[in-house]
Every structure is written in structure tokens, then in C-alpha cells.
Amino acid sequence: MTAIPTAPTRRRLPLNWLGIVPFALFALLFLILPTMNIVVGAFRNAAGDLTLANIRGLFAPSIVASYWISIKISVASSLLGAGIGFAMAAAVVLGGLPSWIRSPVLTFSGVASNFAGVPLAFAFMATIGPRGLLTLWLLEKWGINLRAEGFTILSFWGLTITYVFFQIPLMILIITPALDGLKREWKEAANILGATTFQYWRLVALPILFPSLLGTFALLFANAFGAVATAYALTGSSLSIVPILLFAQIRGDVLQDPHLGYALAFGMIVITGVANGLYIWLRVRSERWLK
């Protein structure tokens, strides 16, 4: 590296920050300030005084349980979505498939990644619900009674399987550019050195992809964590995940405690921050040997 004179460096620093101004302004005006209401509201009560009562209320056992189940569903659906999505993306990009497959898969993933809420819940109920197509077909053709086996869509795994519907396409979309970036030369070099496909993946490709995989997993997690429409449409009153509780407090047809709702939302922001912090820490460690 050439030596840089100190005076220009000091002068250059403010200019660097200039580059982030448009984004900072946008985020401030259209994301952070409009939602300051939540942060402020979490610490106020109905009379308008500052209080920690709402935050303390978050530690009630039922609410802690709902946070916990939200986290579990988010992690489960993100792991499944990331794994299956990665496999499908790898199949399309690197798997030697005809090139015309790629475009429909990517565009389909685009649509499917946002196919959520009532139509998705309904689609799953119409398929593996108590009178769904698949359930009835399994019963009539193969004699398999899903209900008797203990499977019902109105459960943790039912909801997870439904969430995976939009997690997988999201994974496919985001990880495809990273897979594109795997240079062919690396595979060739590994082959020349005698590595098997498995060794190539384990020692070359996955370590390089790991930060991207982590980042996408963090996105998937936040995506599932905040997803409410699907859960509401599917499970209604049976599964107490946080976004549903939140909605019950700040929406609904009966007078609730909106400040508790704000505290719930604040809690969700905090958890997302913690998850993000974890992801950053893991990524920094994995990026150490990269540039």
C-alpha cells in the first residue's frame, strides 16, 4: 500500500460519509421517525406518563412463551427454507440443467416469495387440512389417516411447513447471485489438485459462500419472525405467536392495551437486533481469511 499523507485523509473522511446521506435520510424520514411512535409508546402508559410497566409486562409467562414459540418457528422454517432453497438453487445454477430452466424458476420464486397471508393459508388448508385434497387422497387411496397419525396443520409443524413456502423461494432468489459468483476456475483448480466434489464443496465452495448463507438466513429469520398474516389466517386462536399478540393489542375489535402492543413490537425489534448481532459476529469470524 502506498503511504497516504495524513492531511488529505482527514479531509477525505467527511466526504466518505456524504455517500451514505441519501440512504440515511430515506431511512430516517420513512422508516425510523414514523416508527418512533412504537419505541416511545412502549415506555408510556395510557395516561401518558413514562413507565417501565409495559416492558415488565413482557416477562409474563404467556408472553415469554409466545416469543419463544415465534423464535422456534422462525428458526425452523429458516433452516428448512435455507437448506432446501440452497439445494434447489445449486441444482439450477450448478447442476448441469438446461439453461431455460433458470428463468422460470427464478421468476416463480419471485412470486412465491410473497405468496403469503390468507391465500397461502387457505391453499394449505385446501391441501393438507382436515378435508384437504392430499389428506382425502391419502385416506382413500392408501388408507393413511393423517389425523390418526397425529398430524394436523394447526400445529407448530403445520405452520412451519406453510412458512417454508415463502422461505424457500426467498433463499433461491438471494443465494443465486452468490452461486453465480463461484468462479469456474476454483472448481477446475480443485479438480486438478485431485479433490472430490465433496471436498470441493466442504473446503472451497461452502467457506466462500458461508457469509452469504448466514446473511440470507438472518433475512429469512426476520422474515418469518415478522410474518403475521399467514399465521393469523391459518391458526387463528390456537397458536400464540408474537405478531398475533401484537395485533390483538393494537388492532382488534375490543379495547386492549396498545402500549403493551408497542412493548411487544419493541421486544421484536430488540430480538431482531440481537439475532443480527449474532449473525454479524459469526460472519466476521468466517470472513477473517477473506479479504
Add this chain to the structure above:
Amino acid sequence: MTMKPMHWLAGAAALLSTTALVQAQDMAALEAAAKMEGSLTTIALPHDWCGYGDVIAGFKAKYPWITVNELNPDAGSADELEAIRANKGNMGPQAPDVIDVGLAYGPAAKDEGLIQPYKVAAWDEIPDSIKDADGYWYGDYYGVMSFMVNKDLVPNPPTDWADLLKPEYKASVALAGDPRASNQAILAVLGAGLAAGGSAGAEAGEMGLSFFAEMNKAGNFVPVIGKAGTLAQGATPIVLMWDYNALSARDNLKGNPPVDVVVPASGVLAGVYVQAISAYAPHPNAAKLWMEYIYSDEGQNLWLKGYCHPARFNAMSAAGKIPAELMAALPPAESYAAAYFPTLAEQDANKGVVTAGWDAVVGANVQ
């Protein structure tokens, strides 16, 4: 937004201030003032709910110079109040002029200063128990809790609350909302409690919860939010919802599947909604014109066509203003004779019990 000449604005303001808000205004003057404003913004009015589609169309037909902005048909009562709060300084078309909320929200909105008083011309024909003495909020329609039954899957519909526990209705019964947040669902629990013999309020709430707990244990309860779609598809063959919603959904399904709407023999619970004008309404005169329309004979009958019992029902039927075919389309009048109108205090007590106790008592929660 059109620019209004200053002197017309002053005239309209003088008009507003001279008519003491508690008296109904001269209709012609009201129309003129509303014409100045030119538009009305409503919120949370799905077209299939109480026939609001027809009501809005009727309003627009009668006053063709008025534009109606319909905000968020999906809004709950809390959303409507929040919309008023958020739009306090806003004169744009996002600020709601009129709201239609659950009974419990009327006093809450009045306390918070979100609504302004107005007494329509037909004020005296609205029953006292469902309106605010000062004219801030006033009942608009009511219905009773009923069972909506998919006849294809349930050939033998239940006739009363106790029937819902029978083994023939396994995995069939659902609420129309989340019992922790939805007025419809919470009052369904109250209805069950009343049928079980509890006195309205906290006691009925608790008995209702035990009823649903028993239903859940028997495997009859489906913890999914029941709608026309889930009823038709088969996930929730029996849904507990307001009779007007059930009848309207039955019409939309057009016999595919055939639907029975059953008002239970005991525990007939009436649910009231109330109208109010926003204190920050950008078009207060248009709002008042709207109120006059929906409380007129024409408006009230359109609600009846949507299967809702309008507030002036008793007075209108005594005066013979209700067409016979509208009456014939409703469930038999005897079912409504025993309808119980819970007071605000009773509803509050019930709500407290149900929202707090649902998860614990009914335990339909899946972990």
C-alpha cells in the same frame, strides 16, 4: 383538494356554529354545506357487511355530486380510532369522517375527544340504551349470534348451544375471529355462557370459557378463524358469527354449499355497533348528511336488506315502514324476541374474563 373561496368557508363555519350541534340541521342548508365539501371519507365498511355496498351506492345515487373515499375495509374498531388519531392535522382524503365501531368503543372515543356530537332528525326513534345522551355516538344496527352451518357436511344442524357438544359435530365448530381480539368471537363466548345459565357479565364469560374448554376437549372445536371460504372448503363446517354476516355469506355462496343459518334457541345475544363523526373530520357537513341518510327510512331499510336489524327497527315496524319481503328474508321474529342486549359494563366484564382466560382455560393453544 379544491380551493374554497374564503367567504363560503366563513359562511359554512357560521352555519356550523349557529346550529347548536345537538339539533338536527335544516336539510337544505346541510346539503348546501356538504356540497361545498364535495366528498366523504369512510373507513372499515366491507361491502358485504350489513349490505354497506348498497348503502354507499344509495348515498351516491341520492347525492351524485359527492365522492365517497372508502378507506381500509379490513379495519377493526381499534384501527378506526387510530386512523382518527393519526389524521389529526390532516385534511386529505386519508382522514376518516365517520366511523362504525363496536359499542364499547363509543364511550372510549368520546372520552378521548375523538368524536363530535350530532343528533339526527330521527334521534328520538333510536332506543336509549344504545345511544349516548349527549349525541356523541348512536347505535346503528344490531344482529344476533347465530350458527352458520354447511348442510353438505352437517346434514343435521344444531339448534342450540348445548348441541354443539354432541359427538356428531366432531372437529366442526369454529369462531369467526380471535377470541382475544375480535368482538364477534368474544360475544360468542358470552352467548354460550348465557345459554349455560350464567348472568351476563363476568359469570357468563367464565361459563362460556368452560363451555368452549369442554368443546375443545370433546374434539369438536376447530381453532381456526372461520370464514365463508373455510366453511365451503370444509375446514370449519359450523361457524359462530353474526346472523347478518352468515345470511350474507349464504347468499354469496348461492347454494354451493347449501347453508343453514340457525339462531340458537337459548342464549340469544345481540351485538350493537355505533356510528360517530370524527372530531377532526375534514368534511363534517358531508358526515352529517351521511348520518341523516343512514337513519332515514331508506337507509335503515337498506341495512335490513343486508340482514342487519337497524336501530329504528321497533319504531319503523310499529309505523309499518318495513316492506314485508325484507321481513320474510330474516330468520323468524320469535328468535329475536328473547335477544339479550348486554350493557357496556357487562360487555367489559365479559371481555376481561375471556381475553385473559382463553389461553389458560380453553387451552386450544398448540405448543
Add this chain to the structure above:
Amino acid sequence: MKRLVSWAVLVAGMGYFILPLVGLTEFSLSMRRGEYSFDAYAAVLADPTFRQTFSYSVIMALLTIAFGVLLVVPTAYWVRLKLPRLRPYVEFVTLLPLVIPAIVIVFGYIRMFNTSSWLPLTGSTTGTNLLLMFGYATLSLPYMYRAVDTGLRTIDVATLTEAAQILGAGWVTILARLILPNVLVAVLSGAFVTFAIVIGEFTLAALLNRPAFGPYLQLMGANRAYEPMALAVIAFAITWACMGLIQLVTRFSKHTKAAR
């Protein structure tokens, strides 16, 4: 062997997606009692509002994508190049729209930009459209940013920039002719998700009183059984077709990378 495994994975994966869609479609075709028919679809397509609201949403989607690209690509590039210490914070901010309910955001907008504020966006149609676009951009920010960031990771940003600067290129040239073409696949991914989000978005459009497709879907579907499902299937198909068009247009207007 590799090809067989790839096909197997793809087919199995697509099977998981097709099945629920089949269930949905089957139900939407059942409007007429006892036989399959397109009655629900006919009811939906006969409505002129369908075309109006859908075209409005498509235009808003394209505008949002353009704005998102203009905002996110330079930001992600700059952060990667000059301000790497800010990356965690920027990433956290981009994840926020996922956990903050849209209804809170829109009420915040109305409070901040109403007719009596310093920036009365809600007072005019253009202003409200602009506000809605900013709202959409906020909602799609997590996906757009993550996609672009992943794409930038695969190219050597620092070296490319240095080389371009040596050759005398200014920042705009670097971004437009060097960075953007190289992350086009990533940008396209983000664009797809943004498109789907805008078409389906309901809360912002409904409360800002704009004639978008989301509120129309809701208005159609509240108390009906078959029409909303038919509408969902139609929306799915048309959104997919639009994305295919975007893909096609991009392919014809830019050079793709060298063939593998």
C-alpha cells in the same frame, strides 16, 4: 449423475410448491355446484376495477424498483467500499421493516406528512403517490439490500473501482457502467421480490386511499368463498408473467456475463 440429482431435487422442490397451488386452484374452480367451471374467474375478470387497480399497482411496482435500485446499489457499494464499519448498522436498519407492522408505518407517515406538517405529502394525489412509493421502497428494502449485498460480495469491488479510477472514470460512470451490470442478476432478484410485494401490498395503499390492487383484493374477498381464491390464482399468474417480461427486457438490453 450430477444431472440426475439436480433434476430430482428440482422436481421434489417444485412438487412441494405445486401441491398447495393445485389445492387452491381446485377450490377456485368449484364455484358451480358439482362440476368444475370458471365462474369465479368470470366474475373476477368482468370487473373493470380489476384492470384499473392492477395497472396502477404495476406502474407503482416499476417505479419502486427503479427508486430502490437507485437508492440501494450506490449505498451498498459505498458501504462495502468506504464504510465497512457501518455495515452491521446499515444491515440492522434494513431488517427493521420486516418486524415493524406495516400498519404502524402507515400511521406514522400520516402523522408526519399530513396536510398541516412541514411536508404535506398527503394533501395532493402526486404527493400521496410519492409517499406510497416511499412506503413500498421501505417494505422491500430488506430484500433489495440483501440481494444487492450478496451480489456485490462476488465481485472484487475495490480492485474494479481502482482500475476504473485509474482509467479516469467518475463515480457515476463506475456505478452505472461497471458495478450495475455486474450485479444485475442480484438486482433482478431484488426487483422480483419488490414487484411481488407491491402487487400484493394492502395496508399502505388502503390507509393512504390509493386505488391499488391489494385493497381491491380485500374488497372482493371479505365475505366470499370462491372469488378471492380465483383472484389469488389470477394475481399469481399475472405477476409471474410480468416478472418474465422484466427478465426478458433485461436480457435484451444488457450484455450478460461471459458464458460458463
